Amino acid sequence: MAGRIYFDNAATTPLDGRVAEAMRPYETGTFGNPSSLHAEGRLARRAVDEARRFVARLINALPEEVLFTGSGTEADNLALRGFERRGAQPPGPIVTTAIEHPAVLETCRHLQSRGAEVAYLRPNADGIIDSESLRQALRPATRLVSVMAANNVTGVVQPVAELAAIAHGHGSLFHTDAVQALGRIPVDVEAWGVDLLSLSAHKIYGPKGVGALYVRKGVSLAPILFGGGQERSLRSATENVAGIVGLGRAADIARLEAAEDACRLVSLRDRLIDGVLNDVPNAYLIGHRFLRLPGHVCLGLAGQEGEAIRLLLALDEAGVAVSSGSACSSNHAGEPSSVLTAMGLDPLRARGSLRISLGRFNSEDEVRQFLGVFPALCASLRRATSRK
Ligand code: PLP
Numbered sequence: 001m002a003g004r005i006y007f008d009n010a011a012t013t014p015l016d017g018r019v020a021e022a023m024r025p026y027e028t029g030t031f032g033n034p035s036s037l038h039a040e041g042r043l044a045r046r047a048v049d050e051a052r053r054f055v056a057r058l059i060n061a062l063p064e065e066v067l068f069t070g071s072g073t074e075a076d077n078l079a080l081r082g083f084e085r086r087g088a089q090p091p092g093p094i095v096t097t098a099i100e101h102p103a104v105l106e107t108c109r110h111l112q113s114r115g116a117e118v119a120y121l122r123p124n125a126d127g128i129i130d131s132e133s134l135r136q137a138l139r140p141a142t143r144l145v146s147v148m149a150a151n152n153v154t155g156v157v158q159p160v161a162e163l164a165a166i167a168h169g170h171g172s173l174f175h176t177d178a179v180q181a182l183g184r185i186p187v188d189v190e191a192w193g194v195d196l197l198s199l200s201a202h203k204i205y206g207p208k209g210v211g212a213l214y215v216r217k218g219v220s221l222a223p224i225l226f227g228g229g230q231e232r233s234l235r236s237a238t239e240n241v242a243g244i245v246g247l248g249r250a251a252d253i254a255r256l257e258a259a260e261d262a263c264r265l266v267s268l269r270d271r272l273i274d275g276v277l278n279d280v281p282n283a284y285l286i287g288h289r290f291l292r293l294p295g296h297v298c299l300g301l302a303g304q305e306g307e308a309i310r311l312l313l314a315l316d317e318a319g320v321a322v323s324s325g326s327a328c329s330s331n332h333a334g335e336p337s338s339v340l341t342a343m344g345l346d347p348l349r350a351r352g353s354l355r356i357s358l359g360r361f362n363s364e365d366e367v368r369q370f371l372g373v374f375p376a377l378c379a380s381l382r383r384a385t386s387r388k
Contacts, residue, residue: 005320005366009203009359010152010180010296015246016205016360022249023207026242034239035230044241051248055212058251059178059197060188067213067231068244072179072200075213076103078235079175079196082221083144084111093117095137095172096146097129098342099153103198104146104177105338121147122342126288127156134163138170145172149181149192153339153355154287155296157185164193173219179203179211183254184262184293195219201243205360206250210243261360265295268358268367273297275367279375282382286340286353295358300345301378304385305352312354314377320370323355 006014026047032040034048049063056063069075080094096108098120108118119137123129129147138145145167150157164174175196178187183204189197197214201207215221215234227236269292276283282302301307308324315322336350358367 003319005362005370007356007358007362007366007370008321008323009362010155010293010355010357011323012202012208013205013359014361015207016250016253018253019206019246019249023242023246026245030241032241034241035228044239047241047245047248048239051244051251054248054252054255055199058182058187058255059199059214060190061214062217064232065189065214065217067215067234068239068247069211069213069231069235070209070237070240072101072177072198072203072211073103074235075198075200075211076101076177077107078213078221078224079198080104080107080111080144080146081224082234083173083175083196084114084116085222085224086220087222092144093119093139093142094144094146095119095121095134095142095167097121097123097148099123099127099129099151099339100146100148101152101177101179104148108146122344123156125344126291127151127154127286127339127343128288128291129158129163131159131162131166134166138167138172142170142172144175146175146177148177148179149187149197150178150185150293150296151287151339152180153337153353154298154343155180155293155355155357156287157181157291157293160192160194164195168193180293180296183250183258184265184295186259189214189216196221201247201250204247204250204254207243207246210240210247212247257360262294265358265362268362268364269295269297271364272356272358272367272370275371276374279371280378283378286343286345293357295362297356297358299354299356300349300352301354301381304378304381305348305350307381307385308352308354311377311381314381315374318373318377320373323357324353 032044034045052063055066121133167174173195176194177198179200182199195216200211286298336347340350
């Protein structure tokens with residue numbers, strides 16, 4: 001293989017050169033603190049405000065509804081913990097799903113340890129949360145529902161607008177973790193009718209360590225960080241100006257180019273899926289065939305589920321970066337994926353997934369090269385497995 005092929009865009013995306021260029025001045029010369037009143041401070045404030053407008057425009061929100069955070073994880077924490085801590089009430093029942101990213105799941109477990117009742121919806125075999133299961137899980141006192149827009153393991157896209165309407169009909173607010181969805185499918189807070197939405201820069205060709213939370217006007221949250229009162233007192237800390245500028249630029253590029261990227265990626269993704277299912281006899285696709293992110297493929301290999309890590313390392317040696325499950329899974333290598341278990345896959349099958357996620361900088365030629373090596377690697381692994 002000529003150069004390395006990066007097929008792990010769901011874990012993180014490369015920084016777009018145009019984003020790096022926009023950030024550069026704020027990493028060196030333009031170093032002011034946006035809270036300072038002097039010219040250096042005002043320049044930094046202007047850059048932060050402009051980035052806020054870019055992010056707002058991408059998701060069809062008002063600029064004042066966008067709060068910058070240090071990550072998608074922090075945005076999820078602020079949404080859920082900030083909601084539960086508002087006012088004097090004890091934490092109320094929450095409905096979420098068993099397939100959320102740990103940033104939501106672990107936050108819900110923390111809230112449970114503080115007395116909140118949490119219901120975890122399970123998806124159907126295609127990885128989709130259906131509206132009837134949400135209706136059944138709602139309790140009279142439920143005030144918050146959190147369902148991710150697209151899953152980080154399977155790439156399956158959820159019917160967010162439909163689920164949000166059900167939550168609202170019940171008098172609950174609706175949060176969605178759109179970290180994987182943003183820049184890949186249209187994300188529109190008005191069309192979806194969501195009240196809180198989390199996003200992260202490093203999944204849209206922006207820098208790591210910066211995210212944002214959309215908070216619909218009128219929704220009240222309590223801070224989880226206390227200090228100098230930045231970001232409407234909801235996220236105290238001196239702003240990461242260069243990072244925020246990067247997120248803003250990445251959002252603006254996504255607004256202009258995401259639809260075109262998506263068309264190209266759907267066709268590359270489908271070629272990859274068809275190629276693998278044709279040439280690897282025991283391969284199967286995990287998650288709905290079409291209701292999935294452009295560029296996102298999640299595969300299993302029947303009878304070889306225990307060998308997913310070995311296959312990942314063989315691909316790595318051949319020059320292709322993919323992932324098993326999610327990025328966080330290197331901390332839990334070999335454990336079944338809770339997302340796949342929740343979809344009803346047995347624990348052995350749930351250990352064996354391979355996630356292949358294409359992005360803006362991948363080419364047709366790379367997919368062709370991948371299809372040139374993958375079936376042979378699977379075959380040699382099958383031979384090794386059958387000799388055991
Ligand atoms: N939510 C989802 C669905 C994700 O895929 C990720 C990252 O993988 C996160 C949240 C966390 O975002 P960050 O890495 O910015 O903390």
